[in-house]
Amino acid sequence: MKNKIQRFGKFLSAMVMPNIGAFIAWGFITALFIEAGWLPNAKLAALNGPMLNYLLPILVAYQGGKLVGGDRGGVIGGIAVIGVIVGAPDYPMLMGAMVMGPVGGWVIKKFDKAMEGHMPAGFEMLINNFSIGILGMILAIIGSYVIGPFMAGVLVVLTAGVDVLVNHGLLPLAAIFIEPAKVLFLNNAINHGIFTPIATLQAEQAGKSIMYMLEANPGPGLGVLLAYWAFSKDKATKDSAPGAIIIHFLGGIHEIYFPYILMNPVVIIAPIVGNICAITFYTITGAGLVGPASPGSIIAFMSMAPKGMGMVITFLGVAIATAVSFLIASPIVKMADHKSLEDAQAKKDSMKAEAKGLTTVSGADVQAKDIKKIVFACDAGMGSSAMGATKFRNRIKDLNLGITVTNTSVDNVPADANVVVCQEILKDRAAKSAPQARLITLENFLADPHLDALYAELETLTTGKTAEADKTEAPAEEKKETKAGILVPEGIKTGCASVDKETAIRAAGQLLCDLGYVDANYIDAMVEREKIVTTYMGMGVAIPHGTSDAKETVKKSGIVVMQYPDGVSFGDEKANLIIGIAGVGDEHLEILANIAGSLEDEALLENLKKNADADTIMKTFG
Known part of the structure; x- marks a missing residue:
């Protein structure tokens, strides 16, 4: 059921999101040139009506028809919605467009399917054009007599319902549903599929609408991010919060x-209560925006506020939501210990994927050398995916691999995508959309070990140059000397007798310590890491290493290899090779990628696990 709701919500937002620029243009014209606007101008204000009543519904209907029936579906959707507009001349028919556009696309798609193999030679152009014209005319007539009046009635009922909620002080309770739905990536569907049509009707009649403010307010989310920045005990989460604040609040x-x-x-309690307080304040003060604030930036939010006190009230509502959300989220974040935060990431199998150096969650087994196109996907294909694609594109630019990095809607991934990157919650839809691609899921587009591991894997394709390091090349002899200590003969132990898991991990940690890679405290950190989530990566190999908090105990990057022919139990699995790792900064990611590459030969791996001597292991990993 949840997936069906998400797909429906995604479809609604997919009709609206490509046309947001038109909504912004209409919003600015309204804010600037109407009689109560910043620069009243009767002639320019006359643009308001045609844009609202004709342009926006036609664009939405065209997009809806195109999503279902391609370009022909878009054309017939645009024709059909004119009938709805004429059938309900007193109401903006955005909701009518969301019905007639897809219906038109579906009709022409079915017609084209029925004509496959039955099209007379030489009559293709005639039939194609007349089919759109005739079927579009029929749908326009139906829209004028049936759909238009019906959708007008729906709008009247919905608007009356909103009025009842406002008059009885119940509208703030909508936040109880809005905030959890947003976290399930239904934010665009809620805002543009439900609130915007109602708000547009109210704004046309009253000059503004509070409905534009319910979902778009950036305050609740800002409060949560500020709390993580101030009180998170997880360093990676804390460090990523400032960047997230800028992208959320300003972007x-x-x-x-x-x-x-x-x-x-x-933590969801915090934005819910924050938004309840903001909506209550807006209801009491009679606040509203003159047009949709999209994207939900403070810039867009304030630009749609009425002039004068309207701007002050709008800003205060954002401040209230931020303050309340921050105050509630802070103790929750503060009380959550470091382990619980890392455990949340463990639920996504991040450690297992990181250990492999291969961030595949599902989908095709695409190797780094075969990657030509990486697609970042989000619900609408315009928000977080665009930001993530830009950041990763810039990150790999200096690797000069010729890889295309782009973004799209999670349900419209192109067939030539080799790798798809999306949030964990969208992975099922991404897998269905792109079964040919390797799927990478993320916790956070700003700082996620899966992206770091992907970068490290791609970096190994170069000649050893690190794009994020100093551009000055060191002499080859110096580089060789720097890397020579990653694995030394003294760090290899073969034919070890079987022991329990903790003893084996401590033995690897002690060897790292004895060879000068780490301090003694790192050994406990390796055991602690194993308690959070297993470092067993499959194929009889485990790669224990310390928690992120133990970074300061690492003196230099290195690995040790311990061979247990009879295996060490890691739950239901047995590890024959235990590879202890210590990495300075992000160097462990490169080490992990190299280890994964070394283990691709199954015959070699079997030999390494039980029979190989120290020289063979040294040649393999050295």
């Missing part, structure tokens, strides 16, 4: 804060 990409809530679901 308007609300999806960026959803993983912070999914990491600790109790």
Whole structure:
């Protein structure tokens, strides 16, 4: 049921999101040129009506028809919606467009399917054009007499319902449903599929609408991010919060804060109460925006506020939501210990994928050398995915691999995508959309070990140059000397007798310590890491290493290899090779990628696990 709701919500938002620029243009014309606007101008204000009543519904209907029936579906959807507009001349027919556009696309799609193999030679153009014209005319007539009046009635009922909620002070309770739905990536569907049509009708009659403010307010999410920045005990989460704040508050990409809530679901209480308080304030003060604030940036939110006190009230509502959300989220974040935050990430199998150096969650087994196109996917294909694609594109630019990095809707991944990157919650839809691609799921587009591992894997394809290091090349002899200590003969132990898991991990940690890679405290950190989530990666190999908090105990990067022919039990599995790792900064990611590459030969791996001597192991990993 949840997936069906998400797909329906995605479809609604997919009709509206490509046309947001038109909504913004209409919003600015309204805010600037109507009689109560910033620059009253009767002639320019006359643009308001045609844009609202004709342009926006036609664009939405065209997009809806195109989603279902391609370009021909878009054309017939545009024709059909004119009938709805004429059938309900007193109401903006955005909701009518969301019905007639897909219906038109479906009709022409069915017609084209029926004509396959039956099209007379030489009559293709005639039939194609007349079919759109005739079927479009029929749908327009139906829209004028049936759909238009019906949708007008629906709008009247919905608007009356909103009025009842406002008059009885119940509208703030809508936040109880809005905020959890947003975290499930239904934010665009709620805002543009439900609130915007109702708000548009109210704004046309009253000059503004509070409905534009319910979902788009950036305050609730800002409060959550500030709490993580101030009180998170997880360094990676804390460090990523400032960037997320900028992207959320100024860029308007609300999806960026959803993983912070999914990491600790109790935090959802904070934005719910924050938004309840803001909506209550807006209801009491009679606030409203003159047009849709999309994306939900403070810039867009304030630009749609009425002039004068309207701007002050709008800003205060954002401040109230932020303050309340921050005050509630802070103790929750503060009380969540480091282990619980890492455990949330463990539920996504991040450690297992990181250990492999291969971030595949599902989908095709695509190797780094075969990657030509990486697609970042989100619900609508315009928010967090665009931001993530831009960041990763810039990150790999200096690797000069010729890889295309782009973004799209999770349900419209192109067939030539080799790798798809999306949030964990969208992985099922991504897998269905792109079964040919390797699927990578993320906790956070700003700082996620899966993306780091993907970068490290791609970096191994180069000649050893690190794009994020200093561009000055060191002499080859110096580089060889620097890397020579990663694995030394003294760090290899073969034919070890079987022991329990903790003893084996401590033995690997002690060897790292004895060889000068780490301090003694790192050994306990390796055991602690194993308690959070297993470091067994499959194929009889485990790669124990310390928690992120133990980074300061690492003196230099290195590995040790311990061979247990009879195996060490890691739950239901047995590890014959235990590879202890210590990495300075992010160097462990490169080490992991190299180890994964070394283990691709199954015959070699079997030999390494039980029979290989130290020289063979040294040649393999050295």
